[in-house]
Amino acid sequence: MGRNPKTLLRKFHEAKWDEQIILEMSVPGERGILVREAEPEVRREVGSGVSAIPPGLRRRSKPGLPEVNQARVLRHFLHLSQETLGTDVNIDIGEGTCTMKYSPKVHEQISNRNPAIRDVHPLQPTETMQGTLEIVYKLEQLLKEVSGMDRFTFQPSGGAQGVYTSAAMIRAYHESRGDTQRTEAITTMFSHPCDAAAPATAGYKIITIMPDKDGYADIEAFKGALSKRTAGIFITNPEDTGIYNPLIDEFVKAAHEVGALCHTDQANANGILGIARARDAGFDLSQFNLHKTFSVPHQSTGGSVGALGCTAELAEFLPVPQVKLAGEKYYLDYNAPRSIGKVRSFIGNVPSLVKAYAWIMQLGDEGLRQVAICSVLNNNYLMQKLQQIPGVVVRYAPGRRRLEQVRYSWEKLYEDTGVGTEDVRRRMADFGVQSYSTSHLPWIVPQPFTIEPTESFSKDDLDEYVAILTQISKEAYENPEFVKGAPYNSVVHRNSSASMDDPVNIAVTWRQFVKKGLDKRVRRSATKRS
Amino acid sequence: MPKKVGLIVNPVAGMGGRVGLKGTDGTTVAARARKLGASPESPRRAVDALRVLARIKDEIEILAAPGAMGQEEVVSAGMKGTIIGSAPKGRTGPEDTVAAARAMKRAGIDLLLFVGGDGTAGDIHRAVGRTLVVLGIPAGVKMHSAVFGRTPRAAAEAAIEYLHSPRPQSTNGEVMDIDEGSFGTGVVSARLYGTLRIPKETSLIQVGKSGSSHMAKGAAAGIAKELASIVEPKTLYILGPGTTTRDVLSELGIRKTLLGVDVMLDGKLVAKDVTERKLASLIRRRSAKIVATVIGGQGYLFGRGNQQISAEIISKVGKENIIVLATKEKLASLEGRPLLVDTGDEATDKLLTGHIRVITGLNDYVVYRLSD
Structure with missing residues (x-):
């Protein structure tokens, strides 16, 4: 039986704990656990422990950590957790373009909490992490099937970094052909902002196409923007309007005719999964955001991955290392002289790759x-x-x-x-x-x-x-x-957006907060209120 | 110490609207509006705003202009205020607004609220320029200027936010007005008078119809860097009017006039506020490019406010040598409508069709449609 339509509106009130910042809760001498002294044999072997750290790296003063006992620490963070409206607490469908979906909790058990995944060190010999490499390799095979692309890298730790990697590969491709006149990248207004920002970070001038009266990127403007200077196009499809661009293959064809490469940002792939493939529309590169479409939690609760796929022709420019299979043995291949190098350490955010792999395997095609x-x-x-x-x-x-x-x-x-x-x-x-x-x-x-x-x-x-x-x-x-005048049942009321733009009043760390004297100001106004 | 808030009401503002007049500027139009049966609009709106402001009445001192220009509205809202200046004799006119604003400035205030429309904003600008932070409570027929709250209440909320802020910040708001002389011909042409300093609280303040009032600091610097990277030596740059061009050029160390067409050569201004004839003689001997922005609220690129850059000048310079500057916000405010060109010459207008590149930031362009 579903919910009663007459009582759909909930009686809700957010929790408010008037919680201090944990650094303000510090009481000198208050502590959690006493770390036991090492046994004499151990001490003999390793000294004080600190002696293993080179003298130049040792700090001279104690770190400014708060002194708070265990129960208060736990209570503090539980209070804070009650003051949020996180993805598992509410109907989280309002974050359009973010593809908020249920992240199966069992995946935490088989990835982050699984010693076989969690405790693997990326520098340990590959023969001791064959299982991890097998999952990464097999995930690549699955995403190849889903997108039609020939190869993938999981190194980028987010969609924007995936697009950046793509832009870097596009530059490497043109340079490898002695073509150095391509300085421009084209995107559309309703594509994700990273489709402009990431190629710009990679050094390209960005040309944005505005929508026409129907909301589609204006194809005539697009054709007018294409030239021998165009290195690549970066387009989200469907765009953020939710409208699929029916002329997408014409965009790709026109771009290819001037020698440009085409990247499609598949951050909005949830509605075309298993239905339309980027390669089939002619794209040369495309990234999936595993933390959106493939159920991996978003960054603050997981670790995002911009899985970038490309054609066989562009594979030589992919970041290193690549996970490959020889016979029955998985290995890391660094032998790629034309690779753009690394965009991040190692092979990607492995626990997140495990979650995406598990999700696909549970669902099937x-x-x-x-x-x-x-x-x-x-x-x-x-x-x-x-x-x-x-x-x-x-x-x-x-x-x-x-x-x-x-x-x-x-x-x-x-x-x-x-x-x-x-x-x-x-x-x-x-x-x-x-x-x-x-x-x-x-x-x-x-x-x-x-x-x-x-x-x-x-x-x-x-x-x-x-x-x-x-x-x-x-x-x-x-x-x-x-x-x-809202909100009324929430504990944070209206904030001035002007002060939020003001760097003088913003502190992202406690040290900055104290340095700017904001702690004193907060205390003063609290005293005034009381 | 309580913050001092000035209040000036233009009691005839907004009267023309309901009786079909395009504004109430000038004493003769106001008289005509009265004749057509118009009743004052602005006192009611002033009281609306004051009732919201009453929430912080203990923290502020209101300095009101006398009589119908503020005093009466303060009383109607059940508040107290100090009266500044002496009551005008007979019907009020623009000079009374100017005199009241100057008196407020002398008295020393933290924020000046004025109630009226574009005409009133222009009078305030004439009186105090950028020496005071001001905010318009909308009550006029025309409100093309970006100095008004979205509604009287929103204006009051913005004022409260500004007065409460530990570090009150102001930004520029354009003062625009419609060239009323051109109404007879059915052509709407917005003119830019200058800028006023307004509180920086964008969500409560209506962005002017030109959409360029709240040009972010970074945006001007970005466009300036891009422009600097493409500027060629020994080439004349004809610089069109507007805050966008002025702010961008200012980033490059060039003090451009706000409303005039200036000319730059090798990083220096060689002529200010030039006429079409002067431009024609300057470009006879040198290659030239035009730097223009989208002026007015209607998306005009040429033909409104920059007529000095005439059809002849444009066709001599050529479409490929036109550099357009605008923020993406300004282009977005056109809601998909094309850029307009009205040079008075069919061939030149035809030359300016299709699409044009607009510099929107450092390494950042938009390809935008020109009207057919």
């Missing part, structure tokens, strides 16, 4: 296809529902279905009531879901919000989300000032 079908179905169901909410607009290609996500707009709500997307976001927290992502900058769609309900969410979940947005729209039309 038909399962992968079902993931795509289910995520597209969820998305179109949700789009039908959300479009009925007063104030919601879906721009571009009216009447056409979307793939796995939609960039919606509160444009109408804003015009009618003055309540904008940022106001709605703040109110959402009152219902126990975290605020959604608006859009990459600049906003092309006004008052945007981007929703991506992956295959992990049930009809009940989607209905609850719709009920929340319906309620907020109703409130906005009846009492806009009420929505603007």
Whole structure:
């Protein structure tokens, strides 16, 4: 039995612990465990332990660590965990383009908590880590099948680094042919920002194509931008509007005609998994974000991987080492004279590779296809529902279905009531879901919000989300000032965005916090309040 | 010590809108609006904003202009204020706004709130320039300037945020106005008067219709670096008006006029605020390029506010020598509409069709469509 549609809106209140920063909790002399002195035999063998560290590397003063007992440490972090609306606590479909899906907990057991994976050191002899290498090698074979590409590297530790690696390989390819005039890369406005930023970091001038009236990248502008100076194109498809570019093969063909290479950013691959393959559309390179599409948790709870695939022709430029198989033995191949070198140490984030491998093996080929079908179905169901909410607009290609996500707009709500997307976001927290992502900058769609309900969410979940947005729209039309005053059940209220842009007031470490005198300021204002 | 907040209400602002006039600037238009049955719009909006501001009434001291120009609204909102200046005799006009703003400046205030439209913003600009931080409470017919809160209440929220900030920061907001003389011909042409200093709280402040008011510091520096990398020696650079070109050139150490067309050669300004005739004579002997930005809110590249760069100049310089500068935000604010060109010469307008490259940052370009 599903949830009662009348009680979909939850009565929620976020926890607030008024918790100090752990460094402020320090009490001199308070401690956790006493480390036992080493036995005399051990001491004789290794000395004080510190003696093994070269004198120049030894610190002269004690580190400024807090002195807090074990129970307080545990309590502290549990309090903090209660003050979050993390992915496993709420209906996390608002992070459009991030592909938030359920990360099977059993995968923690077989990767991070499995000594056979966790305790392997990347520098130990390859004959002692054949199992690890086998998983990495087999994952490559699976992704080759999914994408149509001929080779993969797992070294990049994120989608953007995968795109950077691709740009570096494209440069190496042109240079290997003595072609040094190619200084430009082309991307589209609704592609991910890293498709501009990563090639720019690799040294290219970036040309961005704006969308036409239907929301597609303007093909005439694209053809006008192509020249002998074009090294490569970097395109996300489907773009962040959720619309699949039906002319994608024309883009690829036109780029190839001027000698450019083509990369497709498959961060949005969830809706085409097992259905459309990058290589079949003519792309030379493409990356999957294993932490999105392949269930690996995102960075803060796991370790991301930008798995970059390429054609056989470009394989010689891949980073080293490559995991290869000779007979029955896996080995690390460094013999690649034209490789771009390394973009990160070793062979990639192995526990994350294990999770992605396990996920694919559990689903099988038909399962992968079902993931795509289910995520597209969820998305179109949700789009039908959300479009009925007063104030919601879906721009571009009216009447056409979307793939796995939609960039919606509160444009109408804003015009009618003055309540904008940022106001709605703040109110959402009152219902126990975290605020959604608006859009990459600049906003092309006004008052945007981007929703991506992956295959992990049930009809009940989607209905609850719709009920929340319906309620907020109703409130906005009846009492806009009420929505603007939100949140009410959340503990963090309105923050000034101006002060967040101000580097003088920002400290990312405790040391910086103290150095800037912000600790004293916080104490002063706390005293004033009390 | 309480922060001092100045308040000036233009009591006739916004009257023209409801009776179909395009603005209420000038005393004769205001009289006509009254005749057509218009009632004052701005006092009500001022009171709306003041009611929100009342939340922090213990932390501020309100300095209001006399009579209908602020004093009455403060009373209606149930607040107290100090009256600055003497009441104008008879109907108020632009000079009263200017006089009140100057009096506020002399009195010394932390923030000046003014209630009106583009015309009022222009008067404030004339009176205090960039010496005060100001914020407009929207009440005019035309609000092309990027100095207004989105709504009276949003303006008050932005003011509170600014007054509460331990490190209040200001940014530039463009003061635009429509050339009312051109309304008769049905052509809308926005003119840029200059910039005012406004609180830096972008979400509550309406971005001007030109979309370029909140040009991030980094954006100007990035565009400047890209421009510097492609500037050629012994070539004249015709620099069009606007904050984008001015800010970008300023990064390169060039003090460009805001509203005029200037000319640069080998890193130095060789002519300021030139006429079309002067431009024509300058480019007769040297190769030249045009550096222009998208001016006004309608996406005009040529033909609005930069008529000195005429059809003749453009066709002599050639499309391939036109360098367009704009932030991506500004292009996004056009919502997919093409760049417009209206040089008055069909052949030149035709030359400027298809697509054009726009410098949007360091190593960063957008290919944008020109109107057919």
